[in-house]
Amino acid sequence: MIHSDEKVRQMARSLLPSKHRKQSRKAREHVHRAARNEVRQELALWLRCNDLEVDVPPCAPWEGAAIHQQVYWRQGGDKVNPFIRWATARTRHLPRESRRSHVRGMLPRGVIGEHALGHLERTPAFEDPVETAWRARHWWRNERQCKGALLDRGEHAQLLRAVLLEPEGHRTFNRYLRERYTLTVTMNDEAPANRKVAALPAHRPLLGVHDVLPFLDSAHDSRHRAWDTLPSPLHWVGWFLRRFKKHRGHIPALRAALEAEGLLRKVSAR
Known part of the structure; x- marks a missing residue:
């Protein structure tokens, strides 16, 4: 001792x-x-x-x-x-x-x-x-x-419209949603049987300015509550918009921040 x-x-x-x-x-x-x-x-x-x-x-x-x-x-x-x-x-x-x-x-x-x-x-x-x-x-x-910063549906819609006005904003947001959905499906497949969601909703991209409110309605849909411990599309949107607001709408800085946090895959320049 x-x-x-x-x-x-x-x-x-x-x-x-x-x-x-x-x-x-x-x-x-x-x-x-x-x-x-x-x-x-x-x-x-x-x-x-x-x-x-x-x-x-x-x-x-x-x-x-x-x-x-x-x-x-x-x-x-x-x-x-x-x-x-x-x-x-x-x-x-x-x-x-x-x-x-x-x-x-x-x-x-x-x-x-x-x-x-x-x-x-x-x-x-x-x-x-x-x-x-x-x-x-x-x-x-x-x-x-x-x-309280992003719980208001009107601010969600306002920030999404601002994202669509930025160059490469629409593409970056939809790529982020697609990667989050793919990761969530993988997490669900690897989860134990007692914590696995039987059927996840299909992937829902943002189609354009005319689709902002229907997109938010689908994110707020009650069926997403059945995702249990998996992050829902509403959480994904909140993560993205909080960082978009923090970087004052600058898409390159936002993309670099998401890549650094592991929320977005880095695409090598050709």
């Missing part, structure tokens, strides 16, 4: 072997590659306009958020439960406000210790109850804002 300083070092180092190392490296490379491609396209378009008085356009503004998301996902694969149980047991006799500083004094200095300490900040035994309450309130407020 290991005791004293060697035990502390072993527990701190036990967090390092993340289960998502290889996948995280590939995802990071994919995000950087998509960002570089978008930057090249934006700068080429800016230089082609020959208007150097205009400010340089924002190049791949989504890259930082995508990298942060990958970092959180990689850290989610760390084996933290043994370390959290050990730290909780070692500080059970201390007041809550003194536990974190006590563990910081035991852990080795440097990246390993700071990384291990970061996994304790939001655990029930170490987090400040007041901070937890404020974070829950902030999360609840953001959720209400996000849910």
Whole structure:
């Protein structure tokens, strides 16, 4: 049995072997590659306009958020439960406000210790109850804002018409719908028998401006509720329009963001 300083070092180092190392490296490379491609396209378009008085356009503004998301996902694969149980047991006799500083004094200095300490900040035994309450309130407020942003049918229709007005907007939206439908069918085929949907509705593309309201009616159709755990076309439309709104209708930036998130396959240029 290991005791004293060697035990502390072993527990701190036990967090390092993340289960998502290889996948995280590939995802990071994919995000950087998509960002570089978008930057090249934006700068080429800016230089082609020959208007150097205009400010340089924002190049791949989504890259930082995508990298942060990958970092959180990689850290989610760390084996933290043994370390959290050990730290909780070692500080059970201390007041809550003194536990974190006590563990910081035991852990080795440097990246390993700071990384291990970061996994304790939001655990029930170490987090400040007041901070937890404020974070829950902030999360609840953001959720209400996000849910209310695109729940209105009129805004759905307005954004869809804006998508159709953009060059390559109609084609990008229908390709996105087709790929989402194909992925959902594959997920349904691979699902266990007790969670499989018997008959999925047929694929429904957006035909044009005249079809915006009928398309939304079909997405809101009650039969889509039978999809159970599978994402419905209404969810697909919401995902696309939220990103379309975030990138202010810029289809190349939207397409690059969807490709970086794995929501759209990247088509190689011929």
